[in-house]
Amino acid sequence: MQQAASTLARAASTLPPVTVQAAPAAESATARQGNGHCHDCAGDVVIVGAVRTANCRAKKGGFKDAYPDDLVVAVLKEVLERTGVKPEEVDDVCFGSVFPSTSKRASECCAGLQSIANLAAAIQAGYIDIGIAGGIEFYTKDPLYWQGSDNPKIEGSKHAQDVGLALGLTAENVAEKFHVEREVQDRFAAASHAKAAAAQASGKFDKEIVPVKVMQKDSSGETKEVVVAADDSIRADSTFDSLSKASAPFDLSSTLFLKPYFKKGGTVTAGNCCSNTDCAAAVLMMNRAEAERRGLPILATLRSFATGAVEPGTMGTAPLVAVPKALERAGISKEEVEVFELNEAFASQFAYCMEQLGVPEEKVNPNGGAIALGHPAGATGVRQTVTLLHELARRQESGDPERVDVGLELKKAVFEAYRANDPAELHRHQLKESQYLISCTIHDLQHPTASSPLPPQFHAASPQLLRGLQADLAHVNQQLEQDHLVPAAAPTAEERED
Numbered sequence: 157m158q159q160a161a162s163t164l165a166r167a168a169s170t171l172p173p174v175t176v177q178a179a180p181a182a183e184s185a186t187a188r189q190g191n192g193h194c195h196d197c198a199g200d201v202v203i204v205g206a207v208r209t210a211n212c213r214a215k216k217g218g219f220k221d222a223y224p225d226d227l228v229v230a231v232l233k234e235v236l237e238r239t240g241v242k243p244e245e246v247d248d249v250c251f252g253s254v255f256p257s258t259s260k261r262a263s264e265c266c267a268g269l270q271s272i273a274n275l276a277a278a279i280q281a282g283y284i285d286i287g288i289a290g291g292i293e294f295y296t297k298d299p300l301y302w303q304g305s306d307n308p309k310i311e312g313s314k315h316a317q318d319v320g321l322a323l324g325l326t327a328e329n330v331a332e333k334f335h336v337e338r339e340v341q342d343r344f345a346a347a348s349h350a351k352a353a354a355a356q357a358s359g360k361f362d363k364e365i366v367p368v369k370v371m372q373k374d375s376s377g378e379t380k381e382v383v384v385a386a387d388d389s390i391r392a393d394s395t396f397d398s399l400s401k402a403s404a405p406f407d408l409s410s411t412l413f414l415k416p417y418f419k420k421g422g423t424v425t426a427g428n429c430c431s432n433t434d435c436a437a438a439v440l441m442m443n444r445a446e447a448e449r450r451g452l453p454i455l456a457t458l459r460s461f462a463t464g465a466v467e468p469g470t471m472g473t474a475p476l477v478a479v480p481k482a483l484e485r486a487g488i489s490k491e492e493v494e495v496f497e498l499n500e501a502f503a504s505q506f507a508y509c510m511e512q513l514g515v516p517e518e519k520v521n522p523n524g525g526a527i528a529l530g531h532p533a534g535a536t537g538v539r540q541t542v543t544l545l546h547e548l549a550r551r552q553e554s555g556d557p558e559r560v561d562v563g564l565e566l567k568k569a570v571f572e573a574y575r576a577n578d579p580a581e582l583h584r585h586q587l588k589e590s591q592y593l594i595s596c597t598i599h600d601l602q603h604p605t606a607s608s609p610l611p612p613q614f615h616a617a618s619p620q621l622l623r624g625l626q627a628d629l630a631h632v633n634q635q636l637e638q639d640h641l642v643p644a645a646a647p648t649a650e651e652r653e654d
C-alpha cells in the first residue's frame with residue numbers, strides 16, 4: 157500500500173481542476189442513434205425528469221424550521237410538472253431514507269440509489285409503467301445515532317460490533333490501513349469546495365434545484381416565509397490552508413489546524429468529512445417506448461447496477477467492489493466514462509477509492525461532492541444522479557458534435573452505482589427489523605385514510621418508523637390537496653368512469 161500512499165501524495169500536490177475534458181468518443185455497447193433514441197431497445201428503463209432541493213446545513217441552514225415532507229412534496233410536484241405526467245399515472249413512488257430514529261447505522265447511504273434500481277427492476281419486469289424514485293434525509297429532525305437498545309448477541313461478533321462504529325472511525329480506519337495522510341484528505345476536501353463553489357457561482361445548479369417555500373425563524377425569533385433555492389453547505393472560502401496548516405510537518409498546535417473530530421491523534425476532521433444536510437431528490441422513470449410516445453427528452457438510460465460488500469470496519473471502500481462489477485455488466489470500460497459521481501462520505505475513503513479505481517481526478521465529481529454539498533444519506537444517490545444528468549445535458553447542449561456521442565455513452569455510466577452492503581450489517585438490520593427503503597403508491601400518498609393510513613407496499617418497517625411516516629404522509633396529502641394537485645377526496649366509482 158506504500159505505492160498507493162505515494163500516488164495519493166502526488167495526486168494531492170495539485171488541486172483537481174474544476175473544468176473537465178471530454179474523453180475520446182467510445183463505441184456504443186448497444187444499438188442507439190446519436191439523438192439518444194434507440195429503436196431496438198424500447199424496454200430500456202430511462203429517466204425523463206430529475207430534480208432536487210437545495211442542500212442545507214442541518215439545524216443551521218435554510219430548512220432548519222421546515223419539515224421533511226416540505227421537501228418531498230416539492231420534488232414530487234416539480235418532477236411531475238416538468239414531465240407533464242399526471243399524479244394518477246404514476247404507479248409507484250419509492251424513496252430512500254436512512255436515519256429515522258429507528259435506524260441503527262448509516263451504510264445504507266445508497267438507499268436513494270437503491271430506490272432507482274428497485275423501480276427500474278419493477279419497470280423492466282412489467283410490474284409498473286411509471287415510477288418516481290427518490291431520497292430524503294432530514295438531519296434537522298432525525299438524529300445521526302441509534303436511540304434504541306442493542307441485542308446482546310452483538311457482543312459475540314466483531315463484525316456486528318464494527319457495524320456500530322461511529323462512521324468517522326471507519327474513515328480513520330481507512331486512513332490508517334491504506335495510508336491516506338491528513339494532507340491528502342484536506343486537499344481533496346478543498347477541491348470539493350472549490351468545484352462546488354465554482355458550479356454554484358456559474359449557475360450550474362439552478363436548473364436541478366427546486367425552490368422550496370418554507371417557514372423560517374430569524375435571529376429575532378420572528379417567523380416568516382422564505383424561498384430556499386441554493387445550497388448553503390458550500391464553503392467558498394475553504395482552502396487547503398483554511399482546512400489545515402499548510403506547512404509540513406503539520407503544526408498541531410496551530411489555531412488554523414482543524415482538530416481531528418472522531419479520534420485523538422486521528423486525521424478525520426469536520427472539514428474533510430461530509431457535512432450533514434437536509435435534502436430531497438427525485439427522478440421520474442419509465443421505459444423508452446413510453447418516453448418516446450410522450451415525446452419526453454430522455455435524460456439517461458439505466459445500463460447496470462451493482463452492489464459490493466466490504467468489512468464494516470472499513471466501510472466506504474465498497475465502490476472498489478461494485479464499480480468494476482457495474483462497468484462489466486454495462487459492457488464498458490472505465491476509460492469510456494467521462495464523468496463519475498463518487499460519494500465523498502469522507503475524504504479518506506474517497507481518495508483511496510479514486511486512487512484504487514484508477515480514475516483521473518478531473519473526471520470525478522466535477523461539480524463537487526458530499527464534502528462541500530453535504531451528504532443527506534438517503535437522498536445522496538439520487539442527488540448525485542440528478543447532478544450528473546444535468547451535467548451531461550449541459551455537455552450535450554454545448555453543441556460540440558463529438559461531445560454529444562460522449563454524452564450518450566456517459567449515460568450508461570450514470571448508473572455505475574455502488575452500495576455498501578455489509579452482510580453483518582444486514583444481519584443486524586434484520587435483528588432490528590428495520591427497513592430503510594420506503595415504498596408507497598402515489599394513490600396512497602393522495603388518499604391516506606384513518607383506517608388504512610399506510611399503503612400495503614411499505615416493507616417490514618419498524619413501528620416507530622411507520623408512525624413517523626404516517627404523520628409525514630398525512631402532511632404530504634394535505635399539501636398536495638392545498639396545492640390542488642389531487643382531489644380532496646378519493647373519486648367515486650362514477651367519477652372514475654367519467
Ligand SMILES: CC(=O)SCCNC(=O)CCNC(=O)[C@H](O)C(C)(C)COP(=O)(O)OP(=O)(O)OC[C@H]1O[C@@H](n2cnc3c(N)ncnc32)[C@H](O)[C@@H]1OP(=O)(O)O
Nearest residue numbers: 262263265323391394398417426427429430431432501533
Ligand atoms: C455510510 C455513510 O453514511 S458514511 C457518512 C455518514 N455521515 C457522517 O458520518 C457525517 C459526518 N459528519 C458529521 O457528523 C459532522 O459534519 C461533524 C460531527 C463532523 C461536524 O458537525 P458540525 O459541528 O455540525 O459541523 P459544521 O459543518 O457545523 O462544522 C463545525 C465547525 O468546523 C469548522 N469547519 C467545518 N468545515 C470547515 C471547512 N471546510 N473549513 C474550515 N472550517 C470548517 C468550522 O469552524 C465549523 O463551525 P462554523 O460552521 O461555525 O464555521
